Amino acid sequence: xxxxxxxxxxxxxxxxxxxxxxxxxxxxxxxxxxxxENWADNIILPAFESFAAETENLKTAANEFSATPNEQTxxxxxxxxxxxYKSWQHVSMFExxxxxxxxxxxxxxxxxxNSDQILENIEEGSYNFELPSQNSSQGFPALDYMLYxxxxxxxxxxxxxTIDENSEAHRTYVSDLATRIDSLTGQVxxxxxxxxxxxxxxxxxxxxxxxLNMMVNDYIFYYEKALRAGKIGIPAGVFSGSxxxxxxxxxxxxxxxxxxxxxxxxxxxxxxxxxxxGSEQNGESLRSYLEFLETTKNGExxxxxxxxxxxxxxxxxxxxxxxxxxxxxxxxxxxLTTYDRLQQNVVFLKVDMLQALNISVDYVxxxxx
Amino acid sequence: xxRISIQSYINKTSDxxxxxxxxxxxxxxxxxxxxxxxxxxxxQKLYIEPTFFFSYYGFGWVQPxxxxxxxxxxxxxxxxxxxxxGYHYKMAIVTFFLSFTYIELMDKTTYLNHYYFISILSxxxxxxxxxxxxxxxxxxxxxxxxxxxxxxxxxxxxxxxxIVYFYAGLAKLNSDWLFRAMPLEIWLPSKYSLPILGDLFQxxxxxxxxxxxxxxxxxxIPFLLLMKRTRLLAFALVVIFHVLTxxxxxxxxxxxxxxxxxxxxxxxxxxxxxxxxxxxxxxxxKSFFDNAGVYSFSKSWIKKSTLMLVSIFFLMxxxxxxxxxxxxxxxxxxxxxxRFSWRVMLMExxxxxxxxxxxxxxxxxxxxxxxxxxxxxxEKQMSIQPDFILEYAHHLExxxxxxxxxxxxxxxxxxxxxxxxxxxxxxxxxxxxxxIKQSFKHRTWLYPFNDEIKGx
Numbered sequence: 001x002x003x004x005x006x007x008x009x010x011x012x013x014x015x016x017x018x019x020x021x022x023x024x025x026x027x028x029x030x031x032x033x034x035x036x037e038n039w040a041d042n043i044i045l046p047a048f049e050s051f052a053a054e055t056e057n058l059k060t061a062a063n064e065f066s067a068t069p070n071e072q073t074x075x076x077x078x079x080x081x082x083x084x085y086k087s088w089q090h091v092s093m094f095e096x097x098x099x100x101x102x103x104x105x106x107x108x109x110x111x112x113x114n115s116d117q118i119l120e121n122i123e124e125g126s127y128n129f130e131l132p133s134q135n136s137s138q139g140f141p142a143l144d145y146m147l148y149x150x151x152x153x154x155x156x157x158x159x160x161x162t163i164d165e166n167s168e169a170h171r172t173y174v175s176d177l178a179t180r181i182d183s184l185t186g187q188v189x190x191x192x193x194x195x196x197x198x199x200x201x202x203x204x205x206x207x208x209x210x211x212l213n214m215m216v217n218d219y220i221f222y223y224e225k226a227l228r229a230g231k232i233g234i235p236a237g238v239f240s241g242s243x244x245x246x247x248x249x250x251x252x253x254x255x256x257x258x259x260x261x262x263x264x265x266x267x268x269x270x271x272x273x274x275x276x277x278g279s280e281q282n283g284e285s286l287r288s289y290l291e292f293l294e295t296t297k298n299g300e301x302x303x304x305x306x307x308x309x310x311x312x313x314x315x316x317x318x319x320x321x322x323x324x325x326x327x328x329x330x331x332x333x334x335x336l337t338t339y340d341r342l343q344q345n346v347v348f349l350k351v352d353m354l355q356a357l358n359i360s361v362d363y364v365x366x367x368x369x
Numbered sequence: 370x371x372r373i374s375i376q377s378y379i380n381k382t383s384d385x386x387x388x389x390x391x392x393x394x395x396x397x398x399x400x401x402x403x404x405x406x407x408x409x410x411x412x413q414k415l416y417i418e419p420t421f422f423f424s425y426y427g428f429g430w431v432q433p434x435x436x437x438x439x440x441x442x443x444x445x446x447x448x449x450x451x452x453x454x455g456y457h458y459k460m461a462i463v464t465f466f467l468s469f470t471y472i473e474l475m476d477k478t479t480y481l482n483h484y485y486f487i488s489i490l491s492x493x494x495x496x497x498x499x500x501x502x503x504x505x506x507x508x509x510x511x512x513x514x515x516x517x518x519x520x521x522x523x524x525x526x527x528x529x530x531x532i533v534y535f536y537a538g539l540a541k542l543n544s545d546w547l548f549r550a551m552p553l554e555i556w557l558p559s560k561y562s563l564p565i566l567g568d569l570f571q572x573x574x575x576x577x578x579x580x581x582x583x584x585x586x587x588x589x590i591p592f593l594l595l596m597k598r599t600r601l602l603a604f605a606l607v608v609i610f611h612v613l614t615x616x617x618x619x620x621x622x623x624x625x626x627x628x629x630x631x632x633x634x635x636x637x638x639x640x641x642x643x644x645x646x647x648x649x650x651x652x653x654x655k656s657f658f659d660n661a662g663v664y665s666f667s668k669s670w671i672k673k674s675t676l677m678l679v680s681i682f683f684l685m686x687x688x689x690x691x692x693x694x695x696x697x698x699x700x701x702x703x704x705x706x707x708r709f710s711w712r713v714m715l716m717e718x719x720x721x722x723x724x725x726x727x728x729x730x731x732x733x734x735x736x737x738x739x740x741x742x743x744x745x746x747x748e749k750q751m752s753i754q755p756d757f758i759l760e761y762a763h764h765l766e767x768x769x770x771x772x773x774x775x776x777x778x779x780x781x782x783x784x785x786x787x788x789x790x791x792x793x794x795x796x797x798x799x800x801x802x803x804x805i806k807q808s809f810k811h812r813t814w815l816y817p818f819n820d821e822i823k824g825x
Contacts, residue, residue: 030561206560237735238736240735241726241735293558297792298791346721346723347721348792351721351786351792352719352791354719355719355786355789355792356555358559358717359559367481368620
């Protein structure tokens, strides 16, 4: 009898307390699957489709250049290279599924490029791009080197493809690079199209390996390593003590490193806001989820704070020289300020947002207590 | 209690079956735990792959042994079998205690209250005659064989379990747990995909109900288990509670260990029935052990010192969880006195620590990529616990000295979010951590916590 009284008593206490407590999340459930759908259907797939179309064009342009290397085909190829490289910034963060198996990002955009290795490859005429040791002799950085870095000016670059004794091998290398970019991208896109999209959307649970957890971890990893450190921090010498101007993205073409960074910054913010690829429309996203949870920090909405910090970083970055290598050499302070702006968002994303969403920051499925 | 009643309690005896069943189940569950740990690849992942390990103060000499680490786990698992069989029990339980504790001391990243529980429980079991009945030892050694043991030996396990529950309940009596339903308000909504419960977990009242029920459960369950009238209900609650936690959280073997342990509260009829069943399966003659003999310590000084040791052990168990009171500041923030105190699931802490190395000679500074030194799991634990941050800073100092920076200074910009509050700066960013020594002294190098958590 006593135990029943005790149980009743405790449940009464519980009921009593539940009304007076401060309200947390709302009573209706937030549909996390809707976030996954928006990501897959309105961001990831369209971005990959668009990128795959560009890499196809890149392959065509490279083949045309290889067939008839001249001023015109070089200019065309360079243009298409830049278009594709910018398009790449919108898919780079989605390193999951086949992309993860392929280590897609390492194959596509590892810089600084290993120019000695490239020259050796050309010399020997045989190379296996699938080897990890070949990561920094392929992808966009390798094309950057091949199209801009071989000579001082356009004419001397062209000579490597026309009158050089190894011109044939140079031409082959360029089209092999473009073919590799296109084929890797084709594989990743095909994987998404053939089943992975559904797998991704339907895995809407909350385990360490669920889609939401994996994607958010990938996203933050990308923001921290590829965007913040790779594009700004490392060249600015944040991790080495002294600036390393040769570590910028698109080092040989000189004028595009800022443009590439800006594109990646946009892509990162768009992902946070669930902005549909190629449009202004926002869908379900980390932002709407945070808004649903009414997560605040010091009285301000965390979603607003994060977007504000993206804006701050963008404003600082606007002042950068279009050639970040030059920026680093002439006035590194501006570069470091931009880095600091990016850095502040790491705290918002990695500490405040992850806590609010209860997403764990690692994949180790060790026990807890 | 006067002297005579203490004396008569010490001389009181009980049926040995509960202790024997406890020994058998403990050994078996430990064996399964070891196999599970290895099968999950955790030995490799947690103790072989990392290049740096976080040590408990004074235990820096306990390090993983590379590939040989597997051997420690094999020894630990093998000794668990011996414990279960009661074969060379004393040696087996000592080996188990040492190997298990060694494993736990190798890297404090993996600290869990229930690992600590296993360590101290196996330590206690060294002094208990768990092999006196229904064991290989008792089968072979007539002088050991006894169907009755001193009551205090069984009660000591009950007491330890009682402390674990009750102290876990006391720790929940704080304003975050009771009046903000934290951290359950963060944890439960993310379990949205569970059938039925998933929807309930979105509602605020559920978070409060679970918080309060959890606290009441922990505080009352030892007493409900002790009283004969409530015992069955209490055991049902134990099963429900632990199965529920098993569903909600990744807590491995712990629920099963606690459920099996709670059996010790039942009277001996149940345990005799269990042993009868086992005897049937393996054609063991249970009656062989039922000699009505009383276990006695071989020498009176052994009995005295055992009682003394066990008393000191429990006195420490009662005091250690309160050591946090010696320190100023919020316990959840400074974590001074947090471990080894049955503070289970009380905090959702997320952090970020960005280390800066200053080369004073060259007047240069740079930041550290933590992933070069730590696994994601280690980095996560490091960024929320001051002793980890300090130890890591000292590791960085040594590393960069080897890299040629003569006197590196190490600073950290760190942020921690606790139980749903926004992130706050954590370690003072203008303090050179190489100048701070690891110690049990109050940590003056943390920023104060900008809020108050009331309660125990």
